[in-house]
Amino acid sequence: MHALTGTDPDRLKEEKRRGITIELGFADVELSPKDVVSFVDVPGHERFVRHMVAGASGIEAVLLVVALDQGVQPQTREHLEICSLLGLRHGLVALTKKDLVDDELAEVVALEVRDLLAGTFLEDAPMIPVSAKTGEGIDALRGALSNLPHAQAADSAVTVPRLPVDRSFVLRGFGTVVTGTMTGPGFREGDEVEVLPGGKRARIRGLQVHHRKVASAAGGRRTACNLQGVECEDVPRGSVLCRPDTLRPTTRFWAAVRLLPHAPRRLAAGGPVRLHHGTADYPARFRTLGESDGVLRAVVFSATPVPLVAGDRIVLRRPAPVDTIGGGLVVDAHPPHPRHAAAADFAESASQLDRAALVRLRRAGAAGLQIGEFARLLGAPRAALERCLGTLRGEGEAVEVGGRWFAAATWQAVVVATIGSLENFHRDRPLKLGIDREGLRAKAAKGFPQEAWRALLDTLASEDTIELRGDQVCLAGHEVVLDAGRDEELQRIEQAFLNAGLTPPQPKEVAPGPSGAELVGLLVARGALVKLHDGKVFHAAALEELRRKLWEFAKQSPRIDVGAFKELAGLTRKHAIPLLEHLDAENTTRRVGNKREILPPR
Numbered sequence: 001m002h003a004l005t006g007t008d009p010d011r012l013k014e015e016k017r018r019g020i021t022i023e024l025g026f027a028d029v030e031l032s033p034k035d036v037v038s039f040v041d042v043p044g045h046e047r048f049v050r051h052m053v054a055g056a057s058g059i060e061a062v063l064l065v066v067a068l069d070q071g072v073q074p075q076t077r078e079h080l081e082i083c084s085l086l087g088l089r090h091g092l093v094a095l096t097k098k099d100l101v102d103d104e105l106a107e108v109v110a111l112e113v114r115d116l117l118a119g120t121f122l123e124d125a126p127m128i129p130v131s132a133k134t135g136e137g138i139d140a141l142r143g144a145l146s147n148l149p150h151a152q153a154a155d156s157a158v159t160v161p162r163l164p165v166d167r168s169f170v171l172r173g174f175g176t177v178v179t180g181t182m183t184g185p186g187f188r189e190g191d192e193v194e195v196l197p198g199g200k201r202a203r204i205r206g207l208q209v210h211h212r213k214v215a216s217a218a219g220g221r222r223t224a225c226n227l228q229g230v231e232c233e234d235v236p237r238g239s240v241l242c243r244p245d246t247l248r249p250t251t252r253f254w255a256a257v258r259l260l261p262h263a264p265r266r267l268a269a270g271g272p273v274r275l276h277h278g279t280a281d282y283p284a285r286f287r288t289l290g291e292s293d294g295v296l297r298a299v300v301f302s303a304t305p306v307p308l309v310a311g312d313r314i315v316l317r318r319p320a321p322v323d324t325i326g327g328g329l330v331v332d333a334h335p336p337h338p339r340h341a342a343a344a345d346f347a348e349s350a351s352q353l354d355r356a357a358l359v360r361l362r363r364a365g366a367a368g369l370q371i372g373e374f375a376r377l378l379g380a381p382r383a384a385l386e387r388c389l390g391t392l393r394g395e396g397e398a399v400e401v402g403g404r405w406f407a408a409a410t411w412q413a414v415v416v417a418t419i420g421s422l423e424n425f426h427r428d429r430p431l432k433l434g435i436d437r438e439g440l441r442a443k444a445a446k447g448f449p450q451e452a453w454r455a456l457l458d459t460l461a462s463e464d465t466i467e468l469r470g471d472q473v474c475l476a477g478h479e480v481v482l483d484a485g486r487d488e489e490l491q492r493i494e495q496a497f498l499n500a501g502l503t504p505p506q507p508k509e510v511a512p513g514p515s516g517a518e519l520v521g522l523l524v525a526r527g528a529l530v531k532l533h534d535g536k537v538f539h540a541a542a543l544e545e546l547r548r549k550l551w552e553f554a555k556q557s558p559r560i561d562v563g564a565f566k567e568l569a570g571l572t573r574k575h576a577i578p579l580l581e582h583l584d585a586e587n588t589t590r591r592v593g594n595k596r597e598i599l600p601p602r
C-alpha cells in the first residue's frame with residue numbers, strides 16, 4: 001500500500017506493533033492531477049472480515065492482493081465472495097512480494113489465483129506481480145489502475161443521497177467529522193442531514209474529497225463531512241447520513257439472496273444471521289419464500305430499522321462459527337405481507353425504478369400514493385421518481401391527480417365501479433334523480449381519497465359520462481320517468497307546498513309513505529322544493545318571493561332584526577329562525593350581532 005500510495009494506512013499503535021491491519025485505512029493515489037483513486041485498505045485477517053465488509057461497501061472496484069510467498073488463503077476466498085455478493089464488477093489483482101519468489105513459483109501461484117477467479121467478476125482482471133521492496137511492477141499496477149472503468153454507478157441517480165459512515169472523529173477547530181463512500185447523487189455544503197438510526201439532525205458545514213474542500217460530493221467519492229449540530233458519538237460507524245425525510249428505514253424487506261455453496265440451508269428457514277448493509281451490521285433472520293435459478297426470494301427481518309432501498313447490496317454472515325453465507329440485492333424495502341407476495345411481484349419489483357414504482361402503485365390500490373411518501377418508500381429522489389412517473393403516465397400506466405398517483409388499472413377499476421354503481425342505483429331507485437357524491441364513493445370507491453374522487457367525477461362529467469347536479473350524481477341524460485298516476489301525485493305535492501308559501505306542511509302529511517318521501521326527494525333534486533337543515537321543506541318560489549321582499553326592504557334599511565323579519569315573512573319566531581339561518585347559509589343575508597345584513601342579489 002505504501003509503495004503505491006506513499007501512505008501507510010495502518011494508523012493504530014496495535015497495527016504498527018503487530019504488523020497487521022485491524023481497522024479500515026485510507027489513502028489516495030494521484031494517477032494524474034485529474035485522476036485520483038481513493039483506496040480503502042481493509043484487514044486481511046479472518047477475524048476482521050466484519051471490518052472488511054464495511055470498507056468494501058460502496059466501492060467501485062477492488063484491488064485483490066495475494067502474497068506470492070503465501071498463495072491463496074481462506075480469507076482471499078471469503079473476500080472475493082463478499083465482493084461478488086456486493087455486486088462489484090471491476091478490479092485488479094496484485095501478486096505481491098515478487099522479490100521473495102522465483103518466476104516458477106510466481107507462475108504456480110498465478111495459476112492458482114486464476115483458478116480461484118474463474119467464473120467470478122475478476123475472471124479476466126489484469127493480474128500484476130509486484131514488489132514493494134524493489135518497486136518492480138508498481139508502474140504496471142498504476143497503469144492498470146488508470147485503465148479501470150471508474151465511471152459513476154449508473155443507478156446513482158435513482159437513489160437518494162446517503163453516506164454510510166465508516167469513521168467519525170473530532171477535528172480541533174472543526175468539530176465532528178465523518179467519512180464514508182458517498183452513494184446516490186451526493187450532498188452539498190449547507191445541506192441539512194438526518195442521522196439514521198435515531199433521526200438527529202445536523203448541517204453540513206463543509207465537505208472534502210481527496211483532502212480538498214468541495215461544494216458538493218458526488219456518488220462513489222470518498223467523502224469527509226464536517227457536521228454542525230451533532231456530537232461525534234451521535235454518528236458512529238454504521239450510521240447513515242441522508243437528507244431529512246427522504247428515506248424510510250425498514251425492519252422487513254425482500255431480497256434476492258444467493259447462498260454460498262457451503263452455507264447451511266437451515267439458516268434459510270429463519271435462523272439467526274448477521275445482516276451487513278453499508279458500514280453497519282445488524283442481528284437479523286431471513287426466510288425463503290421461493291427460489292429460481294439458484295436465487296432465493298427471501299424476506300429478511302431485522303431487529304432494528306435499516307436505512308436501505310431497493311437495489312442495495314447486502315451480505316449475510318452467520319454468527320457462530322463466523323462465516324459469510326450469502327447475500328444479494330434488496331428488491332423491495334417495504335414489501336406487502338408474505339401472504340400477498342406473488343413471485344411475479346417479487347421479480348417485477350426488482351431494483352429498476354419504473355418497475356418498482358409501478359408495482360408499488362398497483363399495491364397502493366385506491367388509496368394511491370402521495371409523491372413525497374412514494375419517494376421515501378422507494379428511497380428514490382423525488383425528481384427521478386417524477387421523471388419516471390411521467391414516463392409511466394405517457395405509457396398509460398399511471399394517473400396523477402393533485403399530487404397523488406394511481407396505477408392506471410386502479411383508476412380504470414374505480415371508473416368502471418362508479419358507472420356500474422350509478423346504473424344499479426338508477427335501476428333500484430327509479431324515483432331518485434341521482435345519488436349524493438359521498439354515498440356513491442362509499443359504494444364504488446371505498447378508500448379513494450377525497451380530492452381524487454372529486455377529480456374523477458369531474459373527469460367523467462367533462463366526458464359527458466355522468467352529470468353533476470349540485471351534490472347529486474347521475475348518469476348523463478338520466479331522467480326520472482314517471483307513469484301518469486305518479487306524475488299526478490308529484491304535481492299535487494308540489495302544488496301543496498306552493499300554496500302553503502312560508503308555512504309549509506310536514507312533507508309526510510302531503511306525501512305519505514316511502515314513495516311519498518321519494519317523490520319529495522325528486523322535487524328537491526329537480527330544484528322545485530328546497531330542503532332546510534332541520535328537515536323543513538319549502539317551495540322554491542316561496543323562498544324566491546321572500547328574497548324579493550328582503551331586497552325590497554333593503555331599499556329602506558340595509559339591516560333587519562328578527563322582529564322585522566317575522567313581520568315581513570308573516571312567521572312566528574320558532575319558524576323564522578331556521579329560515580334566517582338558511583338565508584345566511586345561501587348568502588342572501590349575513591348575521592351581524594342580533595341583526596341581519598341583507599346582501600345584494602347575485
Ligand SMILES: Nc1nc2c(ncn2[C@@H]2O[C@H](COP(=O)(O)OP(=O)(O)OP(=O)(O)O)[C@@H](O)[C@H]2O)c(=O)[nH]1
Nearest residue numbers: 001019020021043044045096097098130131132133
Ligand atoms: N519482501 C517484501 N516484503 C513485503 C512486500 N510487501 C509487503 N511486504 C512485507 O510484508 C508484511 C505485511 O505487509 P502488509 O502490507 O502489512 O500486508 P497486508 O496485506 O496489509 O496485511 P494485513 O492487512 O494485516 O492483512 C510487512 O512486513 C511488509 O513489509 C514485498 O513486496 N516484498
Ligand SMILES: [Mg+2]
Nearest residue numbers: 020021042043
Ligand atoms: Mg494491511
